[in-house]
Amino acid sequence: MSAGGAPVMSDRRHFFRAFAREVTKLGVSAGLLGGFVALRRGQAPVAGVRPDLGIVRPPGSLAEPDFLARCIRCTRCADACEAQCIRLFGAEAGDLYGTPHIVPEDKACTLCLACTATCPTEAIVPLTSAEQAMTPPAKMGVAVVDERLCVSHAGTGICGACHTICPFRNRAITQSFRNAPTVHAEFCTGCGLCEEVCIVKDRRAIRVVSERRAGQEA
Amino acid sequence: MVRPSTIHVLRRSTQVLVLASMLLVPALARYQNYLAAREVDRMIERWEGTLPGATLRGIDEVIRRLPGTERERAGRLQRDRTGALAYAQQLRGGPWSIEIGSISMTDPLAGAESIAASKRVRRVLLVGLLLPVVATVVLGRVFCAWICPMGFIFECTDKLRRVLRWLEIRPRNVRASRTLKYGLLAAGLLVAFVLSTAVLGHVYPPAMLGRELHALVFAIFDRAEIGRRGLWIGGLGWATAALALIVLVEVSVSRRWWCRYVCPGGALYSLLGAARPVRVTLRADACTQCARCVRACPMGLNPMLDQMGMECDSCGECLASCQDDALGYELRNPLAALGRPVIPREQA
Numbered sequence: 056m057s058a059g060g061a062p063v064m065s066d067r068r069h070f071f072r073a074f075a076r077e078v079t080k081l082g083v084s085a086g087l088l089g090g091f092v093a094l095r096r097g098q099a100p101v102a103g104v105r106p107d108l109g110i111v112r113p114p115g116s117l118a119e120p121d122f123l124a125r126c127i128r129c130t131r132c133a134d135a136c137e138a139q140c141i142r143l144f145g146a147e148a149g150d151l152y153g154t155p156h157i158v159p160e161d162k163a164c165t166l167c168l169a170c171t172a173t174c175p176t177e178a179i180v181p182l183t184s185a186e187q188a189m190t191p192p193a194k195m196g197v198a199v200v201d202e203r204l205c206v207s208h209a210g211t212g213i214c215g216a217c218h219t220i221c222p223f224r225n226r227a228i229t230q231s232f233r234n235a236p237t238v239h240a241e242f243c244t245g246c247g248l249c250e251e252v253c254i255v256k257d258r259r260a261i262r263v264v265s266e267r268r269a270g271q272e273a
Numbered sequence: 274m275v276r277p278s279t280i281h282v283l284r285r286s287t288q289v290l291v292l293a294s295m296l297l298v299p300a301l302a303r304y305q306n307y308l309a310a311r312e313v314d315r316m317i318e319r320w321e322g323t324l325p326g327a328t329l330r331g332i333d334e335v336i337r338r339l340p341g342t343e344r345e346r347a348g349r350l351q352r353d354r355t356g357a358l359a360y361a362q363q364l365r366g367g368p369w370s371i372e373i374g375s376i377s378m379t380d381p382l383a384g385a386e387s388i389a390a391s392k393r394v395r396r397v398l399l400v401g402l403l404l405p406v407v408a409t410v411v412l413g414r415v416f417c418a419w420i421c422p423m424g425f426i427f428e429c430t431d432k433l434r435r436v437l438r439w440l441e442i443r444p445r446n447v448r449a450s451r452t453l454k455y456g457l458l459a460a461g462l463l464v465a466f467v468l469s470t471a472v473l474g475h476v477y478p479p480a481m482l483g484r485e486l487h488a489l490v491f492a493i494f495d496r497a498e499i500g501r502r503g504l505w506i507g508g509l510g511w512a513t514a515a516l517a518l519i520v521l522v523e524v525s526v527s528r529r530w531w532c533r534y535v536c537p538g539g540a541l542y543s544l545l546g547a548a549r550p551v552r553v554t555l556r557a558d559a560c561t562q563c564a565r566c567v568r569a570c571p572m573g574l575n576p577m578l579d580q581m582g583m584e585c586d587s588c589g590e591c592l593a594s595c596q597d598d599a600l601g602y603e604l605r606n607p608l609a610a611l612g613r614p615v616i617p618r619e620q621a
Contacts, residue, residue, distance in 0.1 A: 072439070076441060079437075079440055087521075090514070090517065094509065094511070120469060123469070123470045124390040124392075124470055125390070125391040127370060127379070128369075129369045129370035129379075129383065130298075130483065130484060134364070134365040134366060135362070135365045136302070136306075137305065139302065139303060143491075145488060145511070145512070146481075146510045146512040146515075147510055147511060152484075153471075153474070169362070173366075175397060175401045177395045
């Protein structure tokens, strides 16, 4: 093959093509493997499903079986959210995939109600005032105080952060001696601002409890 | 008459715009959040030289140039937060369901499934379905060719198939029955009805891609907020793996297998657009039977024979390929289209 110009050319081209082919095969295999490993490593346990606390949905959300039936998993509520507290479940959450939820200790709802206005299917029913979020099923949940963890209740300090931030101060949360908070469930929307600001950071002394549970949809 | 090359450029621009908007909308959502919290400038400064920082700066530069977003105070120009917010909060969602200002548009498949699962019809949903349904009834499966981000990705992977052919790794072209997707659509809606939950929306590629890109953008900003840098794929989940698999099969096994045989959305648009008045039409006297259009058609149709029935997504590639000017979009009596064979045979 060494004699003559043309055969060398074609030989060289053939070699280059074969080389490129093997590189492509190797690259695709490595890419697939790497992607799979990266996905496995990147997978967090299903965030937002707190077995003991339930799933916190945006204000105005329908009760659970109806919500899953009507929600089209479109991301519009999460885009509208002024506080950017609405998260969307990933595919690893199974039937909850793509549905909105709130993790109050990270970011709580400020009751801007933009999500209720944009929902294309009224899975989140439009609310015109924050007060409307006080009655179930529009309620996100109810804040519950753990008196052993709360510094004001335990007597290790004087706090009152939850009372100060509460949008329904003196109705949903009232204070007693040393600013110890008491939650009045009938006025609490479950927005979770109290949980977000709670100074007990490891396990918040006030947490939003929702009656929505994962696997309740059937 | 619009020239075929113009149609091609218009279509490509629309596709790129849709894909870009799927990344822009979640970024805009974060921007309005920082704006509302009076933190935009601080965030831009803090994230200088990183992707989220550059994104915020870009959005900010554009919004500040719009009228009514700055006002004068004490002789200096200041940001008018209310004015800027009004712009930043105009876009929500993606191709699956989008709200532009107060105009809501929802994918007919999303609407059909929501109605089937909830057994309720809400007026907001009908209003959102109006524009897409009317567009599909008049123009046919145009969503697939003009908007669907997966359709765009498949057109890009067509080029990859050519590279593979050059490498002498012959991509296969397995064929199946086009009627399959209608069965899958019916089955999916039935399952949604029985289980009272979304099924098709979970596996519909453009909706999956929208959610994955959304999660990716949000994850990048979430990471930046806790002081970590870099593009993080932790926001991506198993849906990305499913999409990668669909694309892999597209490249190596069967061109447009999803669109032709599986896609429940495509099936619904085909049905809605079955009697559309606007369609690609052949002028038989001008046609020289060169079959360029047959090779050009991504959906594997034969523009020389089958009258462009409900499978055609009006992409216009056949128009661009035709050297005799024998093909064009024409307005026809919708009733004349009934009674014709609507689901053509595969053309290899």
